[in-house]
Amino acid sequence: EPEVTQTPSHQVTQMGQEVILRCVPISNHLYFYWYRQILGQKVEFLVSFYNNEISEKSEIFDDQFSVERPDGSNFTLKIRSTKLEDSAMYFCASIRGGGYYGYTFGSGTRLTVV
Amino acid sequence: AQTVTQSQPEMSVQEAETVTLSCTYDTSESNYYLFWYKQPPSRQMILVIRQEAYKQQNATENRFSVNFQKAAKSFSLKISDSQLGDTAMYFCAFMKPSYNNAGNMLTFGGGTRLMVKP
Numbered sequence: 001e002p003e004v005t006q007t008p009s010h011q012v013t014q015m016g017q018e019v020i021l022r023c024v025p026i027s028n029h030l031y032f033y034w035y036r037q038i039l040g041q042k043v044e045f046l047v048s049f050y051n052n053e054i055s056e057k058s059e060i061f062d063d064q065f066s067v068e069r070p071d072g073s074n075f076t077l078k079i080r081s082t083k084l085e086d087s088a089m090y091f092c093a094s095i096r097g098g099g100y101y102g103y104t105f106g107s108g109t110r111l112t113v114v
Numbered sequence: 115a116q117t118v119t120q121s122q123p124e125m126s127v128q129e130a131e132t133v134t135l136s137c138t139y140d141t142s143e144s145n146y147y148l149f150w151y152k153q154p155p156s157r158q159m160i161l162v163i164r165q166e167a168y169k170q171q172n173a174t175e176n177r178f179s180v181n182f183q184k185a186a187k188s189f190s191l192k193i194s195d196s197q198l199g200d201t202a203m204y205f206c207a208f209m210k211p212s213y214n215n216a217g218n219m220l221t222f223g224g225g226t227r228l229m230v231k232p
Contacts, residue, residue, distance in 0.1 A: 031216045043159075043205060043222040055216030091159060098215040100147055102161035110157075 002026040006092050006106035013082055013113055021077040021109045023092030030096055032075045033103065034067065036060065037089040046090075049075065082113045116141045116208050120223035127196045128231050134181075135191045135226045137206030144168075146210045148182065148189045149220070153203040162204070165189065196230045203227050 005024040013019050025032050034046040047057040049067055066078045075094075079086055089110050093103040117140045127133035139148070150162040165173045165182050173180050177197075181190045193200055206223040 031218075033219065035220075042224050043207075043220075045219040045221070048216040048219060050214070050216035055214060056212075056219060089157065093159075095215070095218070098211060099209060099218045099220075100164075100166070100211070102149055102151075102164055103159075103220065105151075105159035107156065107158040 002104070004092055004094055004104050004106035006090075006109050008109060009107065010110045011112070013111070015084060015113055016081050019079050019082055019111060021079075021090050021092075021111070023075045023077070023106055024073055025075055025092065025094035026096075026104055027073070028096060029094035029104070031055075031094065031099070032067075032069070033093040033095075034077050035091045035093065035105075037091065037108075038085075039088070043091070046077075079111075082111075084113050087111060087113045116143075116146075116210060116221045118206055118208050118221050118223035120204075120206055120226050122226045123224070124227045124229070126229040126231055127193075129196055129198060131196055132192060132194045133196055133228065135193075135204050135206075135228065137189045137191070137223055139187050139189065139206070139208050139223075141187070141208065141210065143210050146208060148180075149207040149209065150178070150180070150189075150191045151205045151207060151222075152200075153205065153225075154199075154201070159205070163191065193228075198230050198232060201228060201230045 032049040037043045048055045089108045092106040148165045177194045207220040
């Protein structure tokens with residue numbers, strides 16, 4: 001069964017450093033998402049991406065965050081200057097149509113900012 | 115904005131027994147979708163079951179079924195014949211269709227940690 005692949009599974013970074021989280025969505029999917037889950041808290045929507053541009057973003061997704069699809073297969077989330085509060089699990093997801101049959105999520109990247 | 119509430123942070127059940135996880139939501143929409151996702155220790159979010167709001171019939175997937183009460187805005191998950199592999203975090207999620215599919219984001223509840231005991 002097709003999968004959404006995320007790398008790395010765990011990343012530790014110093015506060016203030018830039019990080020790039022990588023995702024390979026399912027190849028025939030058209031819509032891509034990033035969600036975040038701070039330890040012990042809810043899973044929260046960050047951003048959606050379609051046709052090479054951001055479609056929707058939450059209040060969390062401020063100027064420190066950016067997304068791109070550099071080569072038609074990878075979908076990346078960049079955090080320019082990480083803060084301690086960015087420590088969380090980051091999930092990538094993709095859907096082909098409206099997501100009415102559910103999203104396909106990746107296994108997540110655990111980001112630890114020290 | 116929609117909100118999703120899971121009032122049971124943790125639950126446990128004996129293997130082979132039945133357990134029900136609660137979920138309530140708040141929305142003014144009439145057309146929407148509801149989901150239960152499972153997050154085992156491997157962390158991946160796995161779709162368990164889905165329900166379309168305009169369908170009155172409760173969804174069923176093998177040992178998993180829902181009790182969807184639209185008027186009460188309640189969407190509980192019943193797991194029958196619980197198995198050790200059902201041990202996981204379970205998230206209830208709401209989705210309102212938007213004018214563009216990219217806006218179909220999920221709103222999650224806080225999760226219920228389920229432990230199945232041998």
